[in-house]
Amino acid sequence: MKTELLKGKSPSQIETPLLVVFATDNNAAKDKDAKAEPGLLTGDAALKTAAEAVLAGGEFKAAANETLLLHAPAGLKAARLLIVGLGKAAKATPHDVRKAAGTAVRFAKPRGIRALTVLAPEGAGFPAGATARAIAEGALVADFDPDTYRSDRKDQSVQSLGVIAAGEAEAGFREGVIVGESQNFARYLVNEPGNRMTPTVLGQKAAEMCREFGVKCEVYGAEKLHELKMGAFWSVSQGSAEPPALIVMSYEPANAKPGGPVIGLVGKGITFDTGGISIKPSDNMEKMKYDMAGGAAMIGAMRAIAQLKPAVKVIGVVCAAENMPSGTAQKPGDVQIAMSGKSIEIINTDAEGRLVLADGLAYARQLGATHLIDAATLTGAVAVALGTVNAGVFANEEDTFGKFSEGLKISGERFWRLPLEDEYREQIKSDIADIKNTGGRYGGAVTAAMFLKEFAEDTPWIHLDIASMAWVDEPKSWMAKGPSGVAVRSIVEWVRRYAG
Ligand code: BES
Ligand code: MN
Numbered sequence: 001m002k003t004e005l006l007k008g009k010s011p012s013q014i015e016t017p018l019l020v021v022f023a024t025d026n027n028a029a030k031d032k033d034a035k036a037e038p039g040l041l042t043g044d045a046a047l048k049t050a051a052e053a054v055l056a057g058g059e060f061k062a063a064a065n066e067t068l069l070l071h072a073p074a075g076l077k078a079a080r081l082l083i084v085g086l087g088k089a090a091k092a093t094p095h096d097v098r099k100a101a102g103t104a105v106r107f108a109k110p111r112g113i114r115a116l117t118v119l120a121p122e123g124a125g126f127p128a129g130a131t132a133r134a135i136a137e138g139a140l141v142a143d144f145d146p147d148t149y150r151s152d153r154k155d156q157s158v159q160s161l162g163v164i165a166a167g168e169a170e171a172g173f174r175e176g177v178i179v180g181e182s183q184n185f186a187r188y189l190v191n192e193p194g195n196r197m198t199p200t201v202l203g204q205k206a207a208e209m210c211r212e213f214g215v216k217c218e219v220y221g222a223e224k225l226h227e228l229k230m231g232a233f234w235s236v237s238q239g240s241a242e243p244p245a246l247i248v249m250s251y252e253p254a255n256a257k258p259g260g261p262v263i264g265l266v267g268k269g270i271t272f273d274t275g276g277i278s279i280k281p282s283d284n285m286e287k288m289k290y291d292m293a294g295g296a297a298m299i300g301a302m303r304a305i306a307q308l309k310p311a312v313k314v315i316g317v318v319c320a321a322e323n324m325p326s327g328t329a330q331k332p333g334d335v336q337i338a339m340s341g342k343s344i345e346i347i348n349t350d351a352e353g354r355l356v357l358a359d360g361l362a363y364a365r366q367l368g369a370t371h372l373i374d375a376a377t378l379t380g381a382v383a384v385a386l387g388t389v390n391a392g393v394f395a396n397e398e399d400t401f402g403k404f405s406e407g408l409k410i411s412g413e414r415f416w417r418l419p420l421e422d423e424y425r426e427q428i429k430s431d432i433a434d435i436k437n438t439g440g441r442y443g444g445a446v447t448a449a450m451f452l453k454e455f456a457e458d459t460p461w462i463h464l465d466i467a468s469m470a471w472v473d474e475p476k477s478w479m480a481k482g483p484s485g486v487a488v489r490s491i492v493e494w495v496r497r498y499a500g
């Protein structure tokens, strides 16, 4: 998608197949009679006149993502005018604009409208930069569809997006384009099926991306795992005919403060999770191609970081493997020695994500990471705890969690903090080894995080369990069903807080 910021252009004078303008519901939150007309978020007199009659008509309430289309709007050069609601005026933010811009793109796509111009709302609740950024992100993310391998696929992508904005919107707009495209890159990786996105291919895709954006990248195979004594990571891959891949990306800007923080991004890259010998039921097993979404999020975040160029060193480590049952697969009861030297009793071979991450975290520390973040589709239990509204976040240190929280205000993604208290450690004690890889039925997301905590050791660390959010089953007006690219935006914002 071609994107362009149109500074200070007059919306009524712009020639475009589709002009998009936002409106808010001006009724108070508790007012059920809804007498006030929706307010169009523009100061343009011609635009207001064009929409006057239809807004007075009362059928359009400007509820969040509600749409209203006008053809050949009087007094405007645009062929069509699309009004998209942001919900109650008092509560509308750039996060609502992100979704509403996405709604406009997904309105245009199936109707064969290939170009649109969006008018950024102005005023108190809508800072120019944040609003332009939200529009760019929302539009790009909405343009993604997962139907790659359908023969009847017409290329319905929107080809051009113009954003009319006043004020200081350039930097925000550029960020939105970078971050939106990077989120889509992560979604592309996740969408590919297991036969086409093996650990080796994931490594190639990461390396290609790194070459394009000037990031160092090394992809290692099984020998390196043996050399580094990554017994936990290796044990997951040993049952598969596909070799594992240890993907290491390093962004080393010249202006990073010497002796400053080194950020370690660690991603779970299970390109297919059958469960191994503790095999999963066949219902929904096809979805387990998305078990590399944490790794994809890190590759997507690196892609954005390489372009945003924060002054901080960042290392990305993705542990890619396929979890398969076979004559060479690991078995329940096996004991593995992780890179850190800790011994692990394997209770369930389906709890494989924490095994690959254990060695990924240890390796990122060995490479000098002073602050760690991992992302993983780690547990079904996080979905039981939080549903599909929030992903889980865990942290072993308050300052780093604070920075992550601040970033959420910009990313607009939703993560809910879950506890990491010593008492939970009891559940993963083993009789034969230092630790076991499952903690029983209760608190499954927490005990998985407690397992990882052993390998983050004393390094400030954040763990994101995105199992419930990485794949969207219900399409939204602003996003196709399929891979969501969740966590890319929040990881990038967290990293940026260590720059300088
Ligand atoms: N990849 C799964 C978690 C998952 C489940 C992701 C559903 C997305 C949707 C993970 O490897 C897994 O199998 N976890 C087990 C852990 C259990 C064996 C302790 C789970 O959640 O059931
Ligand atoms: Mn599993």
Ligand code: ZN
Residues within 6 Å of the ligand: 270, 273, 291, 350, 352, 353, 377, 378
């Ligand atoms: Zn898994």
